[in-house]
Amino acid sequence: MAGAQIITGHVLCFTASPFEVPAAESARIEEAVLVRDGSVADVGTLDSLRQAAPEAEIHRFDKHLISPGFVDAHVHYPQTAIIASWGKRLLDWLEQYTFPEEMKFQDPDYARQIAVRYFDLTLANGTTTVASFCTSHPASVEAFFAEAQARGLRAVAGKTCMDCGAPKGLCDTAQSAYDDSKALIERWHGADRLSYAITPRFSPTSTPEQLEALGALWAAHPDCLMQTHLSEQKEEILKVVSLFPEARDYLDTYEAHGLLGARGLYGHAIHLEPRERARLAEVGASVIHCPTSNTFIGSGLFDLTARVADGIPVGLATDTGGGSSFSMLRTMAAAYEIAQLTGTALHPAQLWWLATAGSARALHMSDKIGTVAPGMEADLVAIELASTPGIAQRNARAENIWEAVFPTIMMGDDRAVKAVWVGGDKVLKLNAKGNG
Structure with missing residues (x-):
């Protein structure tokens, strides 16, 4: 030092x-x-x-x-090599680009290689803290945390859990998701400047049994964060409705299984129902605005001003590699442009705050960074x-x-x-x- x-x-x-x-x-x-x-x-x-x-x-x-330093509140470091892949919407993006790439992370050497590249790129862009989804392979989490620790970074990550709706080589089970995540929490959560986030990818790739298991894990480790995706694209929402017909709405698929809370991070959250907005505000959960991703894969326009008026904490994120840049400057610019389309000219102070103090608050780290x-x-x-x-x-x-x-x-x-x-x-x- x-x-x-x-x-x-x-x-x-x-x-x-x-x-x-x-x-x-x-x-x-x-x-x-x-x-x-x-x-x-x-x-x-x-x-x-x-x-x-x-x-x-x-x-x-x-x-x-x-x-x-910039704080990027929602990223996928395993998607580093597939950033700027052409022409797909969310569900097709996962099938054609994301899942094949994530399969490679069963190789610890490949995971380490991408972790090094990822942090090289983010530090070059002035980003000093990220909250990342890893893959379903524990080795991908090990690689991320080991590299972040070696660089002295404050960082958040978790094993992405999914037991359905994905290739067999990426699927875990309700039990293995619980066991793997618990072991990773015990190894990494609170080590130096590292924090663990329990990480169901999203409801379409988790059975109710897995969501229930991860809710129980969060209840056992309430100081962990929990990160997932919510209401990113309309086709995704229709899929959730078909998979969870008993749910009141998308958020309810998490809430019913113990995955709604103040330390929850809900990526995108573009197409929210009134009940969802009210519940997120009531519990103090954070939603994470991913503007370059929302435009790049055609998800929609997040209404930042309305969510702030709802009383919901908002963080800002690149969402690489669905997002099209590793730069939080570019992300601020995209947030400005989207706000213009929803009727608001965000002040530069508001943009910079979102990329620093606002995202730190969303990650419950505003006492540190x-x-x-x-x-x-x-x-x-x-x-x-x-x-x-x-x-x-x-x-x-x-x-x-x-x-x-x-x-x-x-x-x-x-x-x-x-x-x-x-x-x-x-x-x-x-x-x-x-x-x-």
């Missing part, structure tokens, strides 16, 4: 949710941040921090935004706000910090990411081949 260090720049410090206070008043900009022993020790002026820590090494990023404040873990990213000529010429006209940030949200990519710190350690920005 690096010694004391001071990072200068436009240090972004959220003080409130920009959905709950005027967006432009939700954060303040400080001149510098002091990092010590892997955590944020203080924020303030460079002079004051120098006086507090005269021994600190100084890293100058004076024209950059110093932000919390997502903001730059004393006591928080020092996962940070330095973002250049004039990383390309097109961005630079618009940035030059900015009259305030949010006008300066917005062109990078809309047009930025990994070229804007100039430095990343994980637990206070500066990590190399890697290119897509994994070379420094």
Whole structure:
């Protein structure tokens, strides 16, 4: 771990949710941040921090935004190699692309190879925490957590459980899903900066018996998260209705089996019924907005403003590889565009908050990550706000910090990411081949 260090720049410090206070008043900009022993020790002026820590090494990023590292609340790391596959909707996507690729993860060496590539790509894009589905193979979870642990990352993952509706080589059973997940929880949950999420893929690939078993496992380990998918596409919802005719709605297929709770993460949640919205809000469960995926495979337009008005916590995610980018900048841009189509122009502060503090809140980690404040873990990213000529010429006209940030949200990519710190350690920005 690096010694004391001071990072200068436009240090972004959220003080409130920009959905709950005027967006432009939700954060303040400080001149510098002091990092010590892997955590944020203080924020303030460079002079004051120098006086507090005269021994600190100084890293100058004076024209950059110093932000919390991005938090990607719903991903599929096993789909890294099939990102940007052409032309399918959800159920066909699974059959043609996803399931054949996930079969390869029974090979631990292949799982390790993809885990390395995945974290190379996410760190290069400034993402320091992800919540990932793995495959049904315990080796895929081992590979993910081992690589995240080696890099010192805060990360969430779980074995994807499915005992029907998938190729035989990917199917487990109700009992093996319980047993494998329990063993993985005991091995990884709470190890260093790692957390386990009990992970039924979605109702069409789990029998009621498996959902019941996973609900019992969650009840036995209530400090775990639980992640799944909900109401992503209309064809999917019709399939759920045919498979669970007794259910009141899609959410009820989880609720009836003990899989609805405050620590639940429900990916997509586009086509919700009024009862579902009310129950999600009532229990405090989070829904995860996956905008590039929702457009790429034609799922629909998530109404972020309406879900916030419902009182439902919302996180933001790439959903790679159904999502079409590893970049949370691109994901913010897509969220802005979709909100425009549903009648709202999201403020840049709202977009950035969703990709940091908002997703941290959805993952129940807002006491650890997502903001730059004393006591928080020092996962940070330095973002250049004039990383390309097109961005630079618009940035030059900015009259305030949010006008300066917005062109990078809309047009930025990994070229804007100039430095990343994980637990206070500066990590190399890697290119897509994994070379420094």
